Amino acid sequence: MNKEVIIEKINDFLIDEFEVENDDISPEANLKETLELDSLDFVDLVVSIDSNFGVKLVGEDFINVVTLQDFYNLIENKLK
Structure with a gap:
């Protein structure tokens, strides 16, 4: 799965499940x-x-996650 697909999927569920404005x-x-x-x-x-x-995440995975870009990178790295 490439980075663009990861970002698109994350953004889609943020909008759908967390009601974040685009x-x-x-x-x-x-x-x-x-x-x-x-x-x-x-x-x-x-x-x-x-x-x-x-991908299974635990609290420690979020220690260095501040921005959405950090979050995208976290998921991309977990998928490798």
Whole structure:
């Protein structure tokens, strides 16, 4: 799966499942602020990644994730 497909899939479920406005999605956007993540949303995000990509994420995976670009990179690296 190439990076463009990964980004497209992530953006699609952010819009559909987290009701993020398309205009708010950019690589530089802060992940937590854009998604307004609370602990339940975090669980939903992990489940969404697992169901969309077959990738299991744990809390430690998010230590260095600040922006959506960091998140895209995390998923891309987990798929390798």
